Amino acid sequence: MQLQTQTRPKVLSVLVMEDRIDAASAIQFKEQMRELTQKAEHRVVLDLGRVKFLDSSGLGAIVAVKKLLGPSRVLELSSLTPTVEKVFRLTRMESIFTIHSSHEAALSHDASA
Amino acid sequence: MKQPFRMTPAPDLPAPGYACSLVADPHSVRDGLAQIVASPLLAGFGVDARCTVEIVLAEVLNNIAEHAYKGETGEIAVDLRLTGSGVLCLVIDEGVPMPDGSPPPGLLPTAGFQLEDLPEGGFGWHLIRTLTRDLSYTRLGRQNRLSFLIPAKWQHSGDCSKNIPARSWRRNNLPRPGPGAGFTLGFRQVPT
Numbered sequence: 001m002q003l004q005t006q007t008r009p010k011v012l013s014v015l016v017m018e019d020r021i022d023a024a025s026a027i028q029f030k031e032q033m034r035e036l037t038q039k040a041e042h043r044v045v046l047d048l049g050r051v052k053f054l055d056s057s058g059l060g061a062i063v064a065v066k067k068l069l070g071p072s073r074v075l076e077l078s079s080l081t082p083t084v085e086k087v088f089r090l091t092r093m094e095s096i097f098t099i100h101s102s103h104e105a106a107l108s109h110d111a112s113a
Numbered sequence: 114m115k116q117p118f119r120m121t122p123a124p125d126l127p128a129p130g131y132a133c134s135l136v137a138d139p140h141s142v143r144d145g146l147a148q149i150v151a152s153p154l155l156a157g158f159g160v161d162a163r164c165t166v167e168i169v170l171a172e173v174l175n176n177i178a179e180h181a182y183k184g185e186t187g188e189i190a191v192d193l194r195l196t197g198s199g200v201l202c203l204v205i206d207e208g209v210p211m212p213d214g215s216p217p218p219g220l221l222p223t224a225g226f227q228l229e230d231l232p233e234g235g236f237g238w239h240l241i242r243t244l245t246r247d248l249s250y251t252r253l254g255r256q257n258r259l260s261f262l263i264p265a266k267w268q269h270s271g272d273c274s275k276n277i278p279a280r281s282w283r284r285n286n287l288p289r290p291g292p293g294a295g296f297t298l299g300f301r302q303v304p305t
Contacts, residue, residue, distance in 0.1 A: 023175040024139035053164075055171040056236035057139075064233045071228055083164040090243050091236045092221060 021058030049079030137178040137187040162265035181208025
């Protein structure tokens with residue numbers, strides 16, 4: 001699982017370089033996110049723009065990462081592709097995440113905060 | 114070592130279909146899904162319908178790997194047929210039966226508003242139930258047989274059956290499921 005990170009003041013961007021987060025990769029995704037976010041300070045923005053497919057295991061892993069970050073840090077999502085958006089919508093998990101239309105929108109959201 | 118699949122032979126059915134068998138582990142499921150989604154059978158459907166098929170089958174197949182075979186070696190047979198109202202699916206495995214003899218109701222896990230209450234699982238059957246119709250489960254001998262319809266509209270004009278080899282399910286030499294096996298399908302002409 002390839003994850004590309006970029007650190008900005010107060011925000012850690014993580015770009016998922018894979019086209020799916022599924023039952024075959026969910027555990028690996030969660031473990032890598034655990035390591036990558038250890039030093040994250042406040043916000044983590046997960047860019048899912050390249051992820052074409054997410055199943056319930058992948059969704060569970062993203063929720064698990066949100067929980068790993070604890071109450072003092074937030075996990076936000078950006079650039080959901082149609083299938084990924086559908087899975088979030090049908091499971092009503094869209095309501096527990098801040099979801100940005102693009103990574104740029106996510107970053108400018110921070111600037112205005 | 115598990116015995117190979119034995120399915121009741123049946124008369125030839127005219128419905129365009131696709132069948133494959135795969136090993137019940139997450140990586141094989143991933144590969145199998147890629148083949149199914151790329152199959153000529155689904156070529157006439159829009160991206161959205163193909164995504165729905167992929168989501169539903171991913172959940173069904175991974176559930177079988179995880180719960181019916183409990184992570185041990187096993188085989189899954191998948192048979193898809195086109196009907197006038199969508200893609201009719203039959204999925205067969207030889208793992209343990211569903212608990213209580215029926216598939217889970219697929220209620221969404223209750224999402225608390227506290228961070229620690231957020232559910233990390235239990236979404237799979239909700240997705241399956243939401244995206245399918247006419248879901249039916251039977252235990253026949255050692256086999257679990259789950260059938261369901263994924264409603265979808267054929268996008269191309271013309272008769273879809275012309276473009277699809279009616280015997281494409283012979284791929285992988287999979288024995289045919291049929292009426293004797295509890296799965297009877299009639300192909301209805303898709304309105305143009």
